[in-house]
Amino acid sequence: MPVKNRFAELQAEITEWRRDLHENPEILFDTHRTSAIVAEKLKAFGCDEVVEGIGRTGVVGVIKGKANGSGKVIGLRADMDALPIHEQTGLDYASKTDGAMHACGHDGHTAMLLGAAKYLSETRNFDGTVVVIFQPAEEGGGGGKEMCDDGMMERWGIQEVYGMHNWPGHPTGSFAIRPGAFFAATDIFEVELEGKGGHAAKPHETVDSTVMAAQVVLALQTIAARNADPVDQVVVSVTSFETSSKAFNVIPQRVTLRGTVRTMSNEMRDLAETRINEICTGISATMGGTAKVDYTRNYPVMVNTPEQTEFAAEVAKSISGQCDDAPLVMGGEDFAFMLEERPGAYILVGNGDTAAVHHPEYNFNDEAIPAGCSWWAEIVEKRMPAA
Template sequence: GIGRTGVVGIIKGKTDTPGKVIGLRADMDALPIHEETGVEYASKTPNAMHACGHDGHTAMLLGAAKYLAETRNFDGTVAVIFQPAEEGGGGGKEMVDDGMMEQFGIDEVYGMHNWPGVPVGTFSIRPGAFFAAADTFEVKVQGKGGHAAKPHETVDSTVVAAQMVLALQTIASRNSDPVKQLVVSVTSFQTSSNAHNVIADSVTLRGTVRTMDGAIQDMAEHRLIEICEGIATTFGAQAEVKYQRGYPVMVNSDEQTEFAAKVARDVSGICEDAPLVMGGEDFAYLLEARPGAYILMGNGDTAHVHHPKYNFNDEAIPTGCSWWAEIVEKRMPAA
């Protein structure tokens, strides 16, 4: 496979000459969530479900590939890219680093994602920065544990970590320009003891930082480390901070975005201006390597992605297939 378990299929156009090469990417992976949809085709594997619709994305790209292979009503080459490990595994980077773009001569790439809460048939897209950079952090606060009745004999790691949780919110509220997008979320607070009468020896904090701008990303990382180490020193504790850069900002190319929007309007009549999305998306790695565009398509009135009751709306499949196919036929029209 490409990038370990990725799959790339090649479809030649009418003249069977290479010409321009367009990459169409669908992600394939599921999530560690126990499905609660109750549908007859629900996951039979505990704690594993398609809670983000990647099965639907794969189905739409397979449908478009079948049509394109049967009709070949275009001049050029299509690379249909089935990508693993979008959900935090960086499968897009794995495929790019494995030489996918060079091996298949890909000139530009297009991606699509379903979007719950938006009517089926409604597309949305924006040029430039679209999805956020998604970083993670872990802070281990080392204090001195002891009996809860004698806090003066301890360095209370819980109190120190609580101060950090509050202070980290000032990165967005006081260190960043208010018009710049920045999210700092502490999502896990774990003490080394669960006993009601023990002051924990240590606390581990985990969380994420989301940004749309490289300078803001740099500032947030610097301030997070500075704040945590400074607070630990103030209270006589120690802080070990691990900051991990994750998916980069996903940036749509202007020309390809305009084209993708036009195709969407031709397919369904509706393509709206999309808002910035603070979620991460590893299609960003493909867009760093080649020009291209990523578009959202309505999934109807369903639970949102990553929810145990989320269900991909099969009524969206024809629209998605049509968009993929027309991207190819209109970008590389047959003579």
């Protein structure tokens, strides 16, 4: 029986798992219920090894093929965490936790990888070992880095690693991928600009931190417009402008700016950080004030390796008939940490005409389950074919 047909048979069961996870979302590393369910199912499937607590609340399952002459070990990763968003879908299985929902489809990713693990545990029609990775805290917590820092890659000898994300607006069950840089590095900054506060009717007696901050906000846009090569990607967005005074007649002593930087190369990342520091300190000094810049590097650029990307695309074509060229994505993805340690690829699977991810009306499309499960299973069976 073709792999996809088997997952069509399992779709109703996998959908039940997914909707239970959707109803009970957990944020960042607090995926205790989700992790326990994942571990329980992996044990019930007959995985050769199930380990909890990797990367705090991550779960790893090991499935050995009928043969292991190849010595190959492939990792398959799904994320488990939800977002701090109040759900507005009106679904029968909507979140029961106020202020938390699966608004990015990680419930679907987890359910699909569980479905693939069940199938692979039943059939074991491959020569090698598959390591299924269930990761917490993708949404800003760096759970992927935590799992790597816990020695996951070395402990199980993972040689390649593959991941997947649903993609609203693309036909359900279709695929898209690109080699090289795919998702952006996601850095953040906080700038505290200090002036000299005073009465708004006497600005000449002050060093106006609001004017200073306004100049900084505008000048930061020149990083993309005048410092970066036009063919390179960089986004510098100031997302918060907060003063130390709320009064109408007071010029505040200080202003705090916060924002994010998105880049697609380490060179552009370095340039953005350097210029933010130079612009903030330079403008504040010119106006008689000071600047304190706190720049934090978060997720790195997620880079698909060429060989594994080509293979992943061929597997996708065998399932859906085609695999489109994906666009660059300026959002971040902490699967990047795993791809820094091992070659691999990350693919998008179509979620159909649904609300966008991170929207309170978003919902994972259960019709994508057979295609997503099939891709993971075929990655294993075709990369490590049984003799």
